[in-house]
Amino acid sequence: xxxxxxxxxxxxxxxxxxxxxxxxxxxxxxxxxxxxxxxxxxxxxxxxxxxxxxxxxxxxxxxxxxxxxxxxxxxxxxxxxxxxxxxxxxxxxxxxxxxxxxxxxxxxxxxxxxxxxxxxxxxxxxxxxxxxxxxxxxxxxxxxxxxxxxxxxxxxxxxxxxxxxxxxxxxxxxxxxxxxxxxxxxxxxxxxxxxxxxxxxxxxxxxxxxxxxxxxxxxxxxxxxxxxxxxxxxxxxxxxxxxxxxxxxxxxxxxxxxxxxxxxxxxxxxxxxxxxxxxxxxxxxxxxxxxxxxxxxxxxxxxxxxxxxxxxxxxxxxxxxxxxxxxxxxxxxxxxxxxx
Amino acid sequence: xxxxxxxxxxxxxxxxxxxxxxxxxxxxxxxxxxxxxxxxxxxxxxxxxxxxxxxxxxxxxxxxxxxxxxxxxxxxxxxxxxxxxxxxxxxxxxxxxxxxxxxxxxxxxxxxxxxxxxxxxxxxxxxxxxxxxxxxxxxxxxxxxxxxxxxxxxxxxxxxxxxxxxxxxxxxxxxxxxxxxxxxxxxxxxxxxxxxxxxxxxxxxxxxxxxxxxxxxxxxxxxxxxxxxxxxxxxxxxxxxxxxxxxxxxxxxxxxxxxxxxxxxxxxxxxxxxx
Numbered sequence: 004x005x006x007x008x009x010x011x012x013x014x015x016x017x018x019x020x021x022x023x024x025x026x027x028x029x030x031x032x033x034x035x036x037x038x039x040x041x042x043x044x045x046x047x048x049x050x051x052x053x054x055x056x057x058x059x060x061x062x063x064x065x066x067x068x069x070x071x072x073x074x075x076x077x078x079x080x081x082x083x084x085x086x087x088x089x090x091x092x093x094x095x096x097x098x099x100x101x102x103x104x105x106x107x108x109x110x111x112x113x114x115x116x117x118x119x120x121x122x123x124x125x126x127x128x129x130x131x132x133x134x135x136x137x138x139x140x141x142x143x144x145x146x147x148x149x150x151x152x153x154x155x156x157x158x159x160x161x162x163x164x165x166x167x168x169x170x171x172x173x174x175x176x177x178x179x180x181x182x183x184x185x186x187x188x189x190x191x192x193x194x195x196x197x198x199x200x201x202x203x204x205x206x207x208x209x210x211x212x213x214x215x216x217x218x219x220x221x222x223x224x225x226x227x228x229x230x231x232x233x234x235x236x237x238x239x240x241x242x243x244x245x246x247x248x249x250x251x252x253x254x255x256x257x258x259x260x261x262x263x264x265x266x267x268x269x270x271x272x273x274x275x276x277x278x279x280x281x282x283x284x285x286x287x288x289x290x291x292x293x294x295x296x297x298x299x300x301x302x303x304x305x306x307x308x309x310x311x312x313x314x315x316x317x318x319x320x321x322x323x324x325x326x327x328x329x330x331x332x333x334x335x336x337x338x339x340x341x342x343x
Numbered sequence: 344x345x346x347x348x349x350x351x352x353x354x355x356x357x358x359x360x361x362x363x364x365x366x367x368x369x370x371x372x373x374x375x376x377x378x379x380x381x382x383x384x385x386x387x388x389x390x391x392x393x394x395x396x397x398x399x400x401x402x403x404x405x406x407x408x409x410x411x412x413x414x415x416x417x418x419x420x421x422x423x424x425x426x427x428x429x430x431x432x433x434x435x436x437x438x439x440x441x442x443x444x445x446x447x448x449x450x451x452x453x454x455x456x457x458x459x460x461x462x463x464x465x466x467x468x469x470x471x472x473x474x475x476x477x478x479x480x481x482x483x484x485x486x487x488x489x490x491x492x493x494x495x496x497x498x499x500x501x502x503x504x505x506x507x508x509x510x511x512x513x514x515x516x517x518x519x520x521x522x523x524x525x526x527x528x529x530x531x532x533x534x535x536x537x538x539x540x541x542x543x544x545x546x547x548x549x550x551x552x553x554x555x556x557x558x559x560x561x562x563x564x565x566x567x568x569x570x571x572x573x574x575x576x577x578x579x580x581x582x583x584x585x586x587x588x589x590x591x592x593x594x595x596x597x598x599x600x601x602x603x604x605x606x607x608x609x610x611x612x613x614x615x616x617x618x
Contacts, residue, residue, distance in 0.1 A: 079515070082477070082487050107511070111489045114438075114477035121439055123572030126472035145471075146578070154577040198486045198520040202505070207513040261529065267471065276605075297608065299601065300587065313587035315604060317597045327598045335602060 006138070009099040009161040011068075012038040015089070015112065016049040016061055017104050023057055026104030026169040028064045033172040034102055035065040037133045037140075044068055046098065050088050052078040058185050063177040068184045070096070076192050079201040080108050086115045088190050093120070095188075098162045099138050102131075105166035113166050123157030125165040127267075129290065131172070140165065145267055145290050170215065170271045170294065214246045214263060220274045222248030222265055222292070225256070226281025226302060227321060233258045235325050236280060242329050248272065248292075250282050266291035281321050284309025301325070345398030345499055347389040347460045348449055349422065350479065351382040353406050353413035354469040376409060378416040381464025385527050387534045388494065389462050390421035396497055399423045399456070403448050405433055405441060411550050418545035419537035425550035426452060432555050435568030438470070442478025443565045447558045449483065459499060461524040465490070476526035486519045492528040497521070 012034045017024040031047065038045035046068040047061040054077075058069045072088045089112065093101065101116075103109035105127045117124035130143040130152075139156055140163040146153040157163045214220055221243065223236035233253065240247045248265040249258070265272055267287040277295035281302060282288060289312050292298070300313035301324050310316045317324055355374035378386075389400040401424040402417040404410050414425035428448045436444060449458060461483075463476035473489070480487030492514065493507035502521045507514045509528055537545075555561055564570060590597040 082489075107490045107509070110473055111477060111487065114474040115481050115487060117474070118439065118442060118478040118481040121572070123437065123439065124474060125573060126438075126470075126474055141576075146575075152579050153575045155573050156576045157572045158574065160572045198523075199488070200518045201515050202518055203516040204510070205513045205516070268466075268468070297605075298587070310589075311586040315601060316587045316589045317594075317601065318589060319594055319597065323594050324598060327594055328601070331598050331602050335606060 004159075004161060006099075006161055009097045009138075011044045011046055011096070011098045011100075012041070013046050013048055013070075013093075013098040013101045013162075014066070015101065015103045015109060016047045016057070016069075017106060017108055018049065018051055018054055018057055021054065021057070023060055024104055024106065025174070026106060026109070026167070028060075028174040029169065029172040030102045030104060030167055031061065031064040031066055032175040033131050033167065034100075035175060037100060037131065038067075040133050040135050041099075041138055043099070046070060046096075048089065048092060048101075049073075050077050050085050052076075055185075055187075059182070060177070062183040063179060063181050065175050065181075066183055068186060070186050070188055072188050072190060074189060074192075076194060076197070079204070080112075081197065081199050081201065082111055082115050083197055083199060084192055085112050086119065087192060088188070089116050090119055091190055092188055093162060100133070100140050101162050101164045103164070103166045105168045110166050113164055117164050120160070120162070120164075122160040122162060122164055123155075125155040125157070128155075128165045128167045129171045131165065131167065139163075145286065168271050170273045214248050214265065214272055214274075215270050217246035217272070218275045219243050219245030219278075220248045220265070220272055220276070220292075220295070221245050221278040221280065222250065222282060223253060223280050223321075224250040224282030224288075225252040226283070227253075228281075230256075230258045232322070235321065239278065239280075239325055239329055242332050243276075245274075245276070245278075248277075250285070250288050279309050279313065280325065282309055283307045284312060345392065345396050345459050345497065346456045347392060347398060347400045347462060348452060348458050349382070349386045349389045349400060349402045349417065350445055350449075350461065350463045350476065351386065351402050351404045351413055351417060352379045352464075352467045352469075353377070353404065353410040354379045354467050356468075376412065378413040379464055379467045379469075381466055381468070381527070381529060382413075383416070383420065383464075383534045384529050384531055385462045385464045385525075386417045386420045386422055387532050388525075388527055389460075391532060392460070392494060392497060393421070396499065398459075401426065401452055403428070403445060403452065405429070405436070405444050405448070408552075411552075414550045415545040415548060418548045419541045420534065421537075421541060425548065426553065427550050428553045428555075428558070430554040430556075431567075432563060433567050435571060436566065437571035437573045438472055438474035438478055439572055440566055440568075440570035442475050442482055443570060444558075445475065446479050446482040447561050448553065449479070451553070451558055459522050460497070460504065461485075461522070463524065463526040465526050465528055473526065476524060480524035483522070483524075486523045487526070488517060488519055488523055489526045490528055491525040492531045494525070494531075 103113040125142040221240040275296040466473035477487040495505040
């Protein structure tokens, strides 16, 4: 394998219903830095039906080139069709790095593509860097359930691949009018040769569960003792107009659905305010919430690791503190309304 | 008769695991080895499908000899046969090398009885990647269906399966030809306590144990550390932040201090109606 043949950084542009996934925009920001450091192009690869118009967005967020597969066969995401397009494109243009969002689609696609290439794939990366000289991708991720961080390298194969967590990288401020080179690609795939069919897509609007989009999150942990105790979290969240988050223990105890889980095996969140109540602060949890604007921890144990990540801490019994907090907040809010 | 193969892994219970603060390494002795919780759901689903349609469930795992315990756990859940592939040459495998080794085992199992369906858990709690399942599907050239949270129908005569795949904002109904591979969400089922006869059967059960030499047409260069394109170059403890400001005093006073801080940062509440 001659590494000289492999040039450029690619970002798989995930889209749905004609909207680019925010993680893809974040990856363009991260990819831009890697490409600049290497002095190579940053390209987006977009696959779908009626998606060509998204190229401008991708250029505005930092890409130099766009490879676009816009064909009816790509109407729905299917591993088989998307994988074939990506494999063909990578084989033709030979990128040195390909990044995917660590979404269910991104992970599914990346795993299949990496097996066929074959090459190394690092999952759920939270930090990315590249060696300027060698082009070696330094992909770092929490390992062993998040207790440590590990940097993973792929020295002997190209391209190097990684899936990257949403919300851990920053998108660039879009430059209006910035353009690039669009390369339209086509692939000859017959529908009858594809072994999976999407029969139906069912949207479910789940109230208050998109914690990745919430500005205020009130999260509770095992310290609340029981399902009944955990209701305190719901009360505070309601008072503040925030969403409810939870640690893994709480989800496993069945006090709340997995969709509320913050952390390594749950959701990464970046609210303006994050309340961690009765959460000791295992690193798995920390990696999922550490980029929150303001972190407030309430815990009985002064030594709890959460206090090292928070901005403000209260050592005390949640059952004593939180009701006062709710009451005081309600008063403050009323006062505020009256003043207005 | 359906033949379903469930792929499983024995993992350290990462919830209980302790770190050695001096060396920043994991103290594995502190962590009991358990059946990967996601895989318990995979085996449970395989057993439910067996009960619905008739058939047999085989489980396969790669790991050190003590991994037979995880296989026995699957027999308790209701699996019929268990296969452990164990060999020092498997050690150090990343997801690419793991999917290669497990695929070789499945190919051998399939020689005695063709495999209709493979079921994996969504991911392992120690590796956290979710890459092995799709990797196995690609190597066997069968469709991978990840994020499955309901099996609607298995039609062996016509050779297709219909499942629900979980999406970020709902789910999709997908039909796939069989054989295919599902990797399943935890929400697909609940794993009940095992009935006593299964526990007795599991206690007496001896899994099939294969080394590399028992597998067929294996390229040893693709196994273990040698066959793993990814390598861990550096391991470090996550940076410890400086820590926050504590509010002192009685609970009421602490809350008042917090409130005054929050109210000074009104911009934090800007988008919230009524605040």
